[in-house]
Amino acid sequence: MPDEPIEHELLQNAVAAEVTVTNTEVSPTSTGDRYVRIEGRLGDDEESHVEWAALGFIYALGVLSFARRDREASRA
Numbered sequence: 001m002p003d004e005p006i007e008h009e010l011l012q013n014a015v016a017a018e019v020t021v022t023n024t025e026v027s028p029t030s031t032g033d034r035y036v037r038i039e040g041r042l043g044d045d046e047e048s049h050v051e052w053a054a055l056g057f058i059y060a061l062g063v064l065s066f067a068r069r070d071r072e073a074s075r076a
Contacts, residue, residue, distance in 0.1 A: 010059040011060055013055070015060075017049040018042070018043055019057070020041050021038060023038075
């Protein structure tokens with residue numbers, strides 16, 4: 001049986017990690033848009049998930065980012 005693509009493992013790690021949002025800040029930009037800053041951590045107070053989940057979490061954010069961009073382009 002062939003190995004699963006690495007993308008599957010990255011997304012599984014992202015889903016398995018405990019993500020805690022510690023702070024959010026919304027600021028206006030000069031173009032009328034909004035700049036959103038989100039701070040957080042992977043893991044809880046007792047255990048960090050950064051070592052095994054960070055790359056998957058970053059990959060998942062990228063996948064979600066491009067998915068939104070593709071939807072907006074298809075509406076134009």
